[in-house]
Amino acid sequence: MQQHAVLHLDRDAMPADTIERVAQVLRVQPDDDAIDHLADVFTLLGDPGRLRLLTGLLACDELCVTELAVISGLSESATSHALRLLRAHAVVRARRVGRRVHYSLRDGHVRVLLTMALDHVTHDHG
Numbered sequence: 010m011q012q013h014a015v016l017h018l019d020r021d022a023m024p025a026d027t028i029e030r031v032a033q034v035l036r037v038q039p040d041d042d043a044i045d046h047l048a049d050v051f052t053l054l055g056d057p058g059r060l061r062l063l064t065g066l067l068a069c070d071e072l073c074v075t076e077l078a079v080i081s082g083l084s085e086s087a088t089s090h091a092l093r094l095l096r097a098h099a100v101v102r103a104r105r106v107g108r109r110v111h112y113s114l115r116d117g118h119v120r121v122l123l124t125m126a127l128d129h130v131t132h133d134h135g
């Protein structure tokens with residue numbers, strides 16, 4: 010159980026079923042490092058330019074910086090910078106082919122995350 014959450018659990022002020030549900034959730038909660046890393050990834054995904062790069066890679070498995078710059082509407086310099094950030098957080102990977110570097114989504118988890126997020130925002134919630 011996470012220590013900071015346990016400190017706020019006033020057992021005398023809560024019904025037994027609430028205490029059990031809270032305890033059950035706290036047993037499976039990710040640790041603070043995992044939550045911090047997840048927050049960093051979502052912060053990266055919160056930028057429209059980086060999202061255009063990622064949706065480009067979602068549509069085409071592998072693209073170079075020049076292609077991604079055109080797709081995203083960013084300069085090549087801004088594209089390279091965004092890709093460095095995404096690579097540092099294991100969202101994309103790079104593969105050198107001669108003088109060019111080709112980028113792709115890091116793994117199926119990233120693909121699923123982007124696909125589900127796009128499905129969510131395009132779904133009629135009415």
